[in-house]
Amino acid sequence: MFRRIEPAAADIRFSYEGREIVAQPGDSVATALLLAGETSLRTTPISGSARAPYCMMGVCFECLMEIDGVGNRQACLTPVKAGMQVQRQRGARELL
Amino acid sequence: MAYDVIVIGGGLVGGAIAWGAAAKGASVALIDQGDIAFRAARGNFGLVWVQSKGAGMPAYAHWTRASAELWPELADTLAGATGVDAALRQRGGLAFCLTDAELEERASLLTRMHNESGDIGTRIVDRDEIRAMVPGIGDRVVGASFCPIDGEAHPLHLLRALHSGLLRLGGDYLPGRTVDAIDAAPNSFTVRIGAERFIAEKLVIAAGLGSRELAPLVGLRMPVTPLRGQIIVTERLRPFLDYTCHTLRQTVEGLVMMGDSQEDAGFDTSVGVPVLRTMAERNTAVFPALKEASIVRVWAALRVMSPDGFPIYEQSERYPGAFAATCHSGVTLAGAHALALAPAIVAGELPEHFAAFSARRFDVPTH
Numbered sequence: 178m179f180r181r182i183e184p185a186a187a188d189i190r191f192s193y194e195g196r197e198i199v200a201q202p203g204d205s206v207a208t209a210l211l212l213a214g215e216t217s218l219r220t221t222p223i224s225g226s227a228r229a230p231y232c233m234m235g236v237c238f239e240c241l242m243e244i245d246g247v248g249n250r251q252a253c254l255t256p257v258k259a260g261m262q263v264q265r266q267r268g269a270r271e272l273l
Numbered sequence: 274m275a276y277d278v279i280v281i282g283g284g285l286v287g288g289a290i291a292w293g294a295a296a297k298g299a300s301v302a303l304i305d306q307g308d309i310a311f312r313a314a315r316g317n318f319g320l321v322w323v324q325s326k327g328a329g330m331p332a333y334a335h336w337t338r339a340s341a342e343l344w345p346e347l348a349d350t351l352a353g354a355t356g357v358d359a360a361l362r363q364r365g366g367l368a369f370c371l372t373d374a375e376l377e378e379r380a381s382l383l384t385r386m387h388n389e390s391g392d393i394g395t396r397i398v399d400r401d402e403i404r405a406m407v408p409g410i411g412d413r414v415v416g417a418s419f420c421p422i423d424g425e426a427h428p429l430h431l432l433r434a435l436h437s438g439l440l441r442l443g444g445d446y447l448p449g450r451t452v453d454a455i456d457a458a459p460n461s462f463t464v465r466i467g468a469e470r471f472i473a474e475k476l477v478i479a480a481g482l483g484s485r486e487l488a489p490l491v492g493l494r495m496p497v498t499p500l501r502g503q504i505i506v507t508e509r510l511r512p513f514l515d516y517t518c519h520t521l522r523q524t525v526e527g528l529v530m531m532g533d534s535q536e537d538a539g540f541d542t543s544v545g546v547p548v549l550r551t552m553a554e555r556n557t558a559v560f561p562a563l564k565e566a567s568i569v570r571v572w573a574a575l576r577v578m579s580p581d582g583f584p585i586y587e588q589s590e591r592y593p594g595a596f597a598a599t600c601h602s603g604v605t606l607a608g609a610h611a612l613a614l615a616p617a618i619v620a621g622e623l624p625e626h627f628a629a630f631s632a633r634r635f636d637v638p639t640h
């Protein structure tokens with residue numbers, strides 16, 4: 178669905194739901210996952226319906242994910258790092 | 274336009290009375306200001322709170338309890354008529370204490386209210402019991418007071434349900450209107466707004482902080498002043514709380530709200546970090562895990578406070594048919610306003626025990 182408009186530079190590898198994703202320096206987690214063909218990154222707290230990144234600039238909060246064990250993180254504002262552990266956010270973040 | 278009842282003020286108090294009057298078959302107009310209004314209804318924390326209401330005024334304690342009992346009928350009726358769920362949950366309420374002195378003070382308040390106003394099952398729970406009731410409690414919590422009939426609701430859904438319910442009963446909601454003048458005679462009132470004229474046999478002043486200026490036009494006194502409260506809202510979290518807490522509640526959508534600050538700040542509705550920090554510190558002492566939660570919103574709003582903090586309900590002696598209604602608990606008292614006060618207003622007479630709520634109490638010299 179999406180393709181890069183610039184040639185690839187060095188690879189950054191991280192884990193999404195146990196699957197290895199290859200990203201580029203400067204990618205956000207949301208960008209990298211959209212490029213990898215992943216379009217449903219979370220389910221909503223009330224109805225449990227699927228959601229995808231929308232605004233890609235930090236205002237719509239549709240791209241919330243669990244990143245390195247912390248829930249409700251905005252994937253569009255989080256730069257990829259090598260070895261990152263990313264999970265879908267299922268419903269609301271669990272705190273207790 | 275002529276009506277049986279005109280209510281001035283489209284917040285939770287006016288909205289509940291207008292809907293309740295329409296439900297009794299009255300033709301009703303609800304006159305409301307625009308978005309420039311202070312609208313305590315839109316800043317409300319959402320407690321349906323009984324345990325600490327009315328120390329020193331048993332009539333208020335009993336009125337609050339009556340409202341909590343009427344709330345399920347109000348919520349069910351509104352949901353059935355409008356499809357809007359006010360999200361009432363009456364699962365019991367906790368007020369946490371962080372020091373032995375606080376716990377002692379709380380215990381003496383409960384004893385006093387028990388003696389003055391009767392038993393509603395409120396009790397002190399100690400350090401061990403509170404930990405068994407609520408997971409995740411911090412070490413600093415020494416105990417709490419628990420009242421089984423406390424609860425919460427969604428203030429914005431309630432406001433919407435009242436307005437929607439009024440329209441469905443054939444009432445008129447008239448927003449964007451600031452009252453210019455009221456021509457008053459016994460059981461005959463003309464409200465003038467620009468070139469518009471609205472006529473009714475009965476008039477209710479429920480205009481929040483605006484009541485202070487309007488009440489004297491119909492021979493009433495409502496000496497209310499603003500008391501600022503600030504609220505913190507976190508991101509949505511998996512439900513972790515089975516009770517309503519005095520300064521913290523988790524909405525049905527998972528948001529955690531923290532509140533109950535009180536400041537005399539005039540009509541200033543701005544938020545300030547020092548107060549927000551104090552609120553966050555106290556609530557994270559109760560639930561340390563909340564330190565990890567992100568704050569997504571803060572706001573401030575103005576409570577509508579009478580000199581002693583208790584409600585004012587009164588019929589004008591000079592202009593019978595004109596009624597005063599104000600309080601700072603628009604959610605808690607919505608059940609009573611809609612299903613007990615409104616029918617009395619339609620019938621033209623407040624019950625005798627309402628004498629306790631008259632503004633005349635502010636004239637009595639204190640000894």
